[in-house]
Amino acid sequence: MCGIIASTGEAASLNDLVEGLARLEYRGYDSAGVAVTREDGTMDRIRAVDGTASLKLLAELANDKSDGYIAGLGHTRWATHGRVTTDNAHPHFDCTGGLGVVHNGIVENFRELKNELEGSGHVFSSQTDTEVIAHLLEDYLKDGAILKDAVAASMSRLRGAMSFVALDANYPSVLVATKRMAPLVVGSGSHVNFVASDIPAILGKADTFYQVGDDQVVVVSPDGISLSDLFGNPMELAEIEVQWDLEAAARGGFRDFMSKEIFEQPAAVRDTLLGRLNQEGEIVLDEMRLDPDELRKINKIFIVGCGTSYHAGMVAKYAIEHWTRIPVELDISSEFRYRDPVLDKETLVIGVSQSGETLDTMAAMSEAAKLGAKTLVVSNVMGSSMARAADAVLYTRAGPEIGVAATKTHTAQIAALLLMALYLAQVRHSLDPHEVARVFSDMVMLPEKIQKVLTSDASIEEVAQAMVGVKRFYFIGRHVGYPVALEGALKLKEISYLPAEGYPAGELKHGPIAMIDADAVVFGMATRTRLWEKTISNVEEVRVRGAQIILVANEGDSESAALGDAIFEVPETHPLLAPVLDVIPLQLFAYHLAVSLGNDVDRPRNLAKTVTVE
Ligand code: M6R
Numbered sequence: 001m002c003g004i005i006a007s008t009g010e011a012a013s014l015n016d017l018v019e020g021l022a023r024l025e026y027r028g029y030d031s032a033g034v035a036v037t038r039e040d041g042t043m044d045r046i047r048a049v050d051g052t053a054s055l056k057l058l059a060e061l062a063n064d065k066s067d068g069y070i071a072g073l074g075h076t077r078w079a080t081h082g083r084v085t086t087d088n089a090h091p092h093f094d095c096t097g098g099l100g101v102v103h104n105g106i107v108e109n110f111r112e113l114k115n116e117l118e119g120s121g122h123v124f125s126s127q128t129d130t131e132v133i134a135h136l137l138e139d140y141l142k143d144g145a146i147l148k149d150a151v152a153a154s155m156s157r158l159r160g161a162m163s164f165v166a167l168d169a170n171y172p173s174v175l176v177a178t179k180r181m182a183p184l185v186v187g188s189g190s191h192v193n194f195v196a197s198d199i200p201a202i203l204g205k206a207d208t209f210y211q212v213g214d215d216q217v218v219v220v221s222p223d224g225i226s227l228s229d230l231f232g233n234p235m236e237l238a239e240i241e242v243q244w245d246l247e248a249a250a251r252g253g254f255r256d257f258m259s260k261e262i263f264e265q266p267a268a269v270r271d272t273l274l275g276r277l278n279q280e281g282e283i284v285l286d287e288m289r290l291d292p293d294e295l296r297k298i299n300k301i302f303i304v305g306c307g308t309s310y311h312a313g314m315v316a317k318y319a320i321e322h323w324t325r326i327p328v329e330l331d332i333s334s335e336f337r338y339r340d341p342v343l344d345k346e347t348l349v350i351g352v353s354q355s356g357e358t359l360d361t362m363a364a365m366s367e368a369a370k371l372g373a374k375t376l377v378v379s380n381v382m383g384s385s386m387a388r389a390a391d392a393v394l395y396t397r398a399g400p401e402i403g404v405a406a407t408k409t410h411t412a413q414i415a416a417l418l419l420m421a422l423y424l425a426q427v428r429h430s431l432d433p434h435e436v437a438r439v440f441s442d443m444v445m446l447p448e449k450i451q452k453v454l455t456s457d458a459s460i461e462e463v464a465q466a467m468v469g470v471k472r473f474y475f476i477g478r479h480v481g482y483p484v485a486l487e488g489a490l491k492l493k494e495i496s497y498l499p500a501e502g503y504p505a506g507e508l509k510h511g512p513i514a515m516i517d518a519d520a521v522v523f524g525m526a527t528r529t530r531l532w533e534k535t536i537s538n539v540e541e542v543r544v545r546g547a548q549i550i551l552v553a554n555e556g557d558s559e560s561a562a563l564g565d566a567i568f569e570v571p572e573t574h575p576l577l578a579p580v581l582d583v584i585p586l587q588l589f590a591y592h593l594a595v596s597l598g599n600d601v602d603r604p605r606n607l608a609k610t611v612t613v614e
Pocket of ligand 1 (some may be wrong): 307308309310350351354355356357358361404405406407494548607608609610611
């Protein structure tokens with residue numbers, strides 16, 4: 001999920017490029033870079049690592065060096081292939097240094113192409129997959145192709161979802177770009193034209209926006225924009241209607257941040273999983289910083305977190321114990337630090353915190369470190385206090401979350417924690433490598449399945465609107481359905497301000513069922529796991545006591561459907577991955593009910609996004 005911006009034209013400037021990059025920083029902040037062509041036919045490149053710092057540096061350089069700018073490429077990187085170093089920062093050049101490329105996505109067959117290109121004498125200066133594009137283009141140009149044809153020919157040889165923009169110093173004002181299953185737009189302003197990965201990067205600078213379709217090539221010059229397919233057949237430019245101001249653009253056209261973030265979940269999960277499997281089919285967690293030898297010695301794990309992060313941790317407990325057989329204890333952060341936990345150097349304490357700044361979790365982690373345990377934090381914020389202090393870090397790649405109610409960071413947290421559980425199983429050999437690869441391939445299918453769940457938005461909205469006036473909600477589930485029930489209840493409480501409780505379904509009879517009557521609505525987590533029958537029996541118990549029933553069930557499961565007053569359908573997946581899908585209808589339900597009640601879903605009363613007090 002890198003960010004791309006490129007510009008050309010009389011009014012184009014390095015400053016615009018850097019400003020656009022600052023707006024794209026959420027797409028990746030490992031490094032940033034620009035390459036510009038100048039009137040004298042040369043190409044300059046500036047690259048720097050470390051997110052915000054690199055952008056500041058680029059901004060300073062932009063002020064000094066913007067004279068003679070003809071066209072430029074800008075990129076903000078989230079590393080997939082190759083560590084976070086200046087050499088791996090984009091733009092990448094060919095052997096001549098006169099052709100630059102910025103790229104977003106993954107070239108899946110880059111190893112094979114790199115071997116071939118190195119075999120024919122190309123010299124690589126980075127470990128990235130991107131650099132193969134520059135050298136491939138170089139070969140086609142050497143054979144006499146124009147850049148547009150070289151881009152088309154290269155794209156037909158590249159496998160994977162990606163977009164890229166190329167600039168050749170020999171034709172210093174011409175940008176050529178292409179895409180496949182990755183975002184790319186073209187913008188036209190007064191004496192300036194742009195290519196960018198996202199509209200907000202060029203909003204206010206361009207006034208007309210055009211779509212680029214998959215496997216199409218767009219040529220953008222000061223004189224105009226032309227589009228063709230990979231065979232060179234001209235295509236019609238289709239305008240995108242954009243009526244956003246910057247603030248609305250930040251919301252991506254959604255009513256509020258919460259709905260935008262709910263709908264960003266396919267990307268949040270996909271990006272969190274991106275680049276985590278190597279050619280050999282093994283999980284790689286580069287930024288983890290914990291040595292596999294150390295991980296093999298771990299004999300106990302604690303997971304700590306607050307609120308939604310705690311619920312993600314609870315899902316991880318089931319997965320880690322099942323896949324690694326390491327005992328896992330789960331604690332609310334504010335309880336952990338005062339309960340005198342028993343830890344030593346063979347204990348791993350995992351702190352789950354979207355912000356990486358929650359005081360209770362931070363204090364729990366420092367208590368763990370003081371007691372000699374190894375610490376690992378799962379955070380969405382690069383360089384957050386906890387990420388810096390912990391022995392190891394695993395980042396979710398959900399992008400910034402503005403809505404107070406966590407949604408996309410939650411599903412990304414579950415994805416990251418499950419990855420970590422699989423990684424542990426891999427290094428400890430507690431799971432067959434084929435099984436690791438099989439579960440990972442099920443994980444890779446999750447974004448598409450989330451997308452499918454999101455298509456039920458309108459029907460979930462109808463159900464939610466019909467629930468205005470209901471005074472009490474209960475959520476029940478078993479196994480990993482239990483944390484989903486807790487999260488469903490928390491979402492509803494946070495933004496609708498209505499009493500909502502989550503329970504393990506088997507616990508109902510031990511007390512809570514006394515509250516069930518015709519005024520109650522009960523959500524049952526009834527996807528087909530081996531505990532489905534038991535959950536359904538519990539659902540029956542509340543149904544006969546008059547409660548209205550809403551079930552989260554698998555698509556086409558008529559037996560479950562027969563028991564619910566409403567059904568929220570989700571696709572089937574591996575049982576331990578199910579929470580990633582099952583929680584989404586509950587987020588949508590909470591959202592629509594809160595909107596129907598007239599509440600401010602982005603800024604619910606009494607809450608703060610990050611709680612930095614005890
Ligand atoms: O930033 P953190 O993940 O550490 O935050 C933990 C909780 O404060 C947070 O999950 C809170 O429960 C959310 N508002 C839930 O939507």
